[in-house]
Structures are given as C-alpha cells and as structure tokens.
Amino acid sequence: MSVxxxxxxxxxxxxxxxxxxxxFDEPVQSDRLATYLAAPGHLMVLAFDGDLVVGQCxxxxxxxxxxxxxxxxxxxxxxxxxxxxxxxTAMLTELFAWARELxxxxxxxxxxxxxxxxxxxxxxxxxxxxxxxxxxxxx
Numbered sequence: 127m128s129v130x131x132x133x134x135x136x137x138x139x140x141x142x143x144x145x146x147x148x149x150f151d152e153p154v155q156s157d158r159l160a161t162y163l164a165a166p167g168h169l170m171v172l173a174f175d176g177d178l179v180v181g182q183c184x185x186x187x188x189x190x191x192x193x194x195x196x197x198x199x200x201x202x203x204x205x206x207x208x209x210x211x212x213x214x215t216a217m218l219t220e221l222f223a224w225a226r227e228l229x230x231x232x233x234x235x236x237x238x239x240x241x242x243x244x245x246x247x248x249x250x251x252x253x254x255x256x257x258x259x260x261x262x263x264x265x
Contacts, residue, residue: 128175128218129211129216131173131181132171134163135163138163141172145236148179148205166191167187169187171184180207181203181205181208182201182203182256184199184201185235195228195230196231198234199233199235200235200245202214
C-alpha cells in the first residue's frame with residue numbers, strides 16, 4: 127500500500143468522490159466542500175490510497191491585528207482501516223508546511239483529554255499541552 131498526501135484546492139473538489147468509511151464525521155456535501163475550498167485561508171490535505179481518500183486534515187489561517195498569524199487545525203481524520211500507519215502524521219506535517227508558507231508562526235488545536243491516539247499524535251509534534259475550557263454556541 128502506498129498512501130500519498132496531497133494539498134486540495136477548489137479545482138480538486140472532484141477528487142472527493144471515493145472516500146473510505148469514517149474519514150469524515152458525516153458525508154461530504156459538494157456545496158459545503160466548494161464553499162470551504164473557495165474560502166481564503168481554508169486548507170485541506172487528503173491522504174490517498176490510489177483514488178481512495180483514506181485521511182483528511184483541515185485548518186484555517188487566522189490573521190490578527192495584534193498577534194502573529196496563526197493556524198487553527200480544525201479536523202484530522204483517518205479511516206479506521208488505515209490507523210497506525212503514519213498517515214495522520216504525514217497529513218499534519220504537510221498541513222503545517224503549507225501554513226508556514228502562508229506566514230503562520232503558530233498553530234493550535236483542541237482535542238478531548240481522553241483521546242489517547244490524538245494526544246499521542248500531537249505530542250510527537252512537540253506541542254505545548256494546556257488545559258482549557260471549551261464553550262460552544264448556537265448561532
């Protein structure tokens with residue numbers, strides 16, 4: 127098996143037709159995908175095994191008037207059939223490289239405290255762990 131990571135932009139939307147189980151939380155909707163990929167600073171890296179999407183990693187560039195440009199990692203997902211093969215590490219490495227090219231100086235993300243696999247992945251990138259309180263708002 128040879129998995130390849132690729133940066134995805136708006137013209138690449140048609141590549142998301144053959145997606146392995148549980149890569150995304152819900153089925154990908156073409157109108158939402160088009161909107162996401164068309165928005166400036168929205169980045170997506172996919173992992174492919176042939177033409178099958180087996181992983182996804184997304185994030186958003188944040189510009190601030192008083193802080194360095196930072197990158198928020200929004201999602202990291204790998205099909206359960208492809209876990210523990212370095213795919214998430216490869217996707218995140220590519221996503222961080224892309225964010226650096228766009229001027230980002232820092233990156234951040236959140237995950238559940240009991241998500242051992244995700245926490246193990248993020249520790250490999252030498253991230254500083256912190257305890258935060260999470261709030262969610264309906265708009």
